[in-house]
Amino acid sequence: MGKKIAILVGVSKYNSQSDLPPCESDLELMTDIIKGSEKFDDFIVLGNSPTSVEAKDKISGFIRQYQNIKIDEVFVYYTGHGARHGDDFIYLFSDFDISKVEQTSLRNSEFDAMLKSLTPALTIKVVDACQAGTEYIKSKNDLEVIFKKSSSESFNKTYFLFSSSSSQSSMALEGDYSVFTKSFAKSLISFEGQDIRYRDVMAYISDDVSVQKHQTPLFIQQADNTEVFCSASQDLISAIKAKVDGKPNLISHSGIPQKDKEEQPELSGEDKLIDAIRNKSKVYCSEEEAQKSLSGLIDSITDFTWPSLLLSLYQIEAESIQYTHQLRQIHPLQSIAKWINDSEESYFAKVTYKDEEYESKEKVVYEENHLGVLSSIYGKQKRIEYQPVTKYRKVVDSFEFTAPSPSQAMIFNFIPKEEVLPWFKVLLTYVFSKDALILFYKYELEKEVSWNNRIMGNESQWQISRCELKNLSSINEAINKSLQDISRSLKEEINGCIV
Numbered sequence: 001m002g003k004k005i006a007i008l009v010g011v012s013k014y015n016s017q018s019d020l021p022p023c024e025s026d027l028e029l030m031t032d033i034i035k036g037s038e039k040f041d042d043f044i045v046l047g048n049s050p051t052s053v054e055a056k057d058k059i060s061g062f063i064r065q066y067q068n069i070k071i072d073e074v075f076v077y078y079t080g081h082g083a084r085h086g087d088d089f090i091y092l093f094s095d096f097d098i099s100k101v102e103q104t105s106l107r108n109s110e111f112d113a114m115l116k117s118l119t120p121a122l123t124i125k126v127v128d129a130c131q132a133g134t135e136y137i138k139s140k141n142d143l144e145v146i147f148k149k150s151s152s153e154s155f156n157k158t159y160f161l162f163s164s165s166s167s168q169s170s171m172a173l174e175g176d177y178s179v180f181t182k183s184f185a186k187s188l189i190s191f192e193g194q195d196i197r198y199r200d201v202m203a204y205i206s207d208d209v210s211v212q213k214h215q216t217p218l219f220i221q222q223a224d225n226t227e228v229f230c231s232a233s234q235d236l237i238s239a240i241k242a243k244v245d246g247k248p249n250l251i252s253h254s255g256i257p258q259k260d261k262e263e264q265p266e267l268s269g270e271d272k273l274i275d276a277i278r279n280k281s282k283v284y285c286s287e288e289e290a291q292k293s294l295s296g297l298i299d300s301i302t303d304f305t306w307p308s309l310l311l312s313l314y315q316i317e318a319e320s321i322q323y324t325h326q327l328r329q330i331h332p333l334q335s336i337a338k339w340i341n342d343s344e345e346s347y348f349a350k351v352t353y354k355d356e357e358y359e360s361k362e363k364v365v366y367e368e369n370h371l372g373v374l375s376s377i378y379g380k381q382k383r384i385e386y387q388p389v390t391k392y393r394k395v396v397d398s399f400e401f402t403a404p405s406p407s408q409a410m411i412f413n414f415i416p417k418e419e420v421l422p423w424f425k426v427l428l429t430y431v432f433s434k435d436a437l438i439l440f441y442k443y444e445l446e447k448e449v450s451w452n453n454r455i456m457g458n459e460s461q462w463q464i465s466r467c468e469l470k471n472l473s474s475i476n477e478a479i480n481k482s483l484q485d486i487s488r489s490l491k492e493e494i495n496g497c498i499v
Contacts, residue, residue: 002072006043011080013049026079026181037230049094052104071120082129128163162218183208191232199225300479321409333398347431348403356395361386439465
């Protein structure tokens with residue numbers, strides 16, 4: 001008989017991300033469930049918002065203990081910020097720093113490799129993650145693709161339960177729990193005295209109206225639907241009921257109050273549909289509201305206060321760009337255009353293309369006449385050659401807005417006050433839809449080829465911040481966070497050129 005082990009992680013406080021107070025309660029609730037199930041032989045709980053070094057050290061240490069022991073089941077629970085990074089998903093710890101992504105987060109693929117070393121018969125991941133809103137431009141895979149790949153390539157049998165799909169944020173209950181984790185806990189109540197399968201938990205969460213209103217959970221399984229999560233004893237159910245009976249107001253993980261309608265009487269199927277449509281429509285903008293939000297975006301960018309160190313060392317000039325084709329003349333936008341083209345969401349933007357020249361080889365057949373006996377016997381001889389040919393193909397080049405906006409990009413020119421300092425440009429642009437605003441931002445070092453001539457590099461990746469177009473405070477927060485990230489990176493560049 002093999003061992004059953006669990007790893008529980010909760011991060012509620014962050015140095016550079018918005019805090020997530022409900023995650024403390026989430027972790028406590030899930031810990032009580034794991035303890036009360038009396039199923040697991042051992043488990044580790046990482047609370048108190050661990051740093052990346054602490055979390056990765058304790059997780060890897062716990063896993064090492066069981067690498068030479070038969071493992072029947074490993075259960076992983078995470079609550080906190082998460083983000084897509086390239087073609088991977090990352091778990092963010094309290095000291096997360098966007099300039100040190102690999103050091104201050106844990107890749108899902110890295111976590112998989114650690115878990116895979118246990119060769120578990122069954123692997124379960126329950127991830128209640130509020131997406132941090134930051135990803136790198138090269139990311140084109142959505143969460144389903146990432147976790148399906150994780151499931152099929154790394155494990156034997158799996159159940160992956162993810163709180164929200166695509167770019168949605170998890171919802172939280174003010175002073176209580178995240179909606180997803182609370183629904184997970186409540187799924188056990190109707191199974192008192194019985195075994196509850198992982199499939200039963202997934203079915204309950206899928207049908208939970210309080211979950212449906214605000215997010216679309218993602219479930220991926222590679223198992224038989226017979227695997228049991230636990231036996232729902234009377235003591236366990238009593239403990240869960242004592243914790244989840246409250247029905248406080250809903251807030252998002254970003255701290256935005258929303259009304260909880262759990263206390264309303266049960267609605268008919270049509271009324272539920274109408275209610276869901278009206279509720280979802282609340283985050284959509286009219287054209288007038290969109291223009292107000294976009295003007296607020298530009299104001300937030302221009303009003304940003306740069307750190308005193310940068311203000312002391314640089315003259316910082318802001319430049320508004322009215323059209324993306326003007327920005328493209330300064331810096332290529334191909335990677336953003338590819339991101340838009342690959343996105344499953346629709347934005348008020350269209351991708352533009354250019355003709356790209358490339359070399360190909362084409363087969364040319366020559367017929368050769370041979371005189372004499374050989375020609376009479378074998379006829380004409382053929383000779384084949386492959387000749388180079390120049391061809392053209394359409395490739396993604398840039399993008400254009402298809403809806404009006406007060407401005408389409410901003411550039412900050414960092415002009416050094418001392419000759420020893422490097423020149424920088426900070427670039428920001430965006431795309432939007434009726435409900436979403438996607439901000440693209442980066443900085444680039446300008447290489448000096450003479451005192452009055454510089455060439456801007458293309459070394460940094462575009463970073464992305466997502467927010468609701470209708471939410472002005474969310475937009476302002478996204479701008480401040482993005483430019484603070486840039487500021488930290490510029491300080492590191494300055495330190496690097498002096499040391």
